[in-house]
């Protein structure tokens with residue numbers, strides 16, 4: 001009676017030419033307020049082996065014992081405390097973008113005095129920023145596509161570049177540069193990343209590729225990427241080439257298992273629908289305006305086909321002929337088999 005453990009797995013594949021969107025993996029600061037402790041600023045660029053801090057020991061027969069964090073955790077964060085000398089040493093890279101405060105709680109025991117109680121001490125290392133991060137692109141979807149009317153007037157916005165630099169100000173200040181491309185037709189604003197037309201007539205149906213880069217003030221560079229600008233209309237672009245989601249067969253009717261989305265290059269609303277190609281899957285419905293795919297009847301691993309294919313159509317409202325098709329392959333997996341194969 002472990003049917004509820006069985007899962008349905010959904011796999012969606014976009015058949016128009018697309019690549020999976022590049023995930024933004026910008027580092028985030030985990031700033032926490034220090035507790036009751038002595039605050040010491042330490043640069044994340046501190047060389048390995050450097051002394052960061054010294055716990056003051058009352059006599060040469062005293063030592064310091066770290067209470068928190070555990071020794072393994074502290075070493076994972078690039079810090080070690082020498083029990084005999086009281087020295088706090090950088091033994092690895094101190095990455096502010098991962099952890100900007102390290103609180104060390106310890107006690108000092110003085111063995112020169114028989115009756116002395118261990119003394120509690122705390123130091124909070126405030127990891128300060130270095131310019132060690134490059135800007136990372138945050139545009140979606142990928143590949144970076146645009147469309148513009150061939151006779152667009154000068155200054156028409158074609159595409160908006162966006163990027164994120166995980167450093168703190170001013171180390172996160174960067175500019176956009178055109179590395180190669182069609183600068184006689186398009187202009188890139190170095191500060192705000194907007195690509196606009198210059199007003200030169202464009203050839204209808206032609207793709208204009210522009211390769212761009214973002215670079216911060218220390219010279220840290222983003223990857224170079226290409227924006228393809230089509231002179232004309234472009235059909236909607238799905239935000240992902242492929243979706244994968246596990247659906248438990250005991251998920252109730254009404255559960256949204258997946259939401260598909262596409263971008264309109266004409267800023268028009270998009271309507272989503274299943275195309276009746278292949279075998280219809282009566283277990284799911286698609287919300288025409290949101291792209292949400294929901295369970296509409298009870299799921300059963302035992303009685304439903306384990307794999308079926310669906311096609312999703314994204315159509316621009318008010319603009320006939322501009323539509324994209326995404327093929328959905330739905331795979332049902334027995335969760336018990338999955339557990340066995342993972343062992």
Ligand SMILES: [Ca+2]
Nearest residue numbers: 133167171216
């Ligand atoms: Ca930076």
Ligand SMILES: [Ca+2]
Nearest residue numbers: 129130132167
């Ligand atoms: Ca940094």
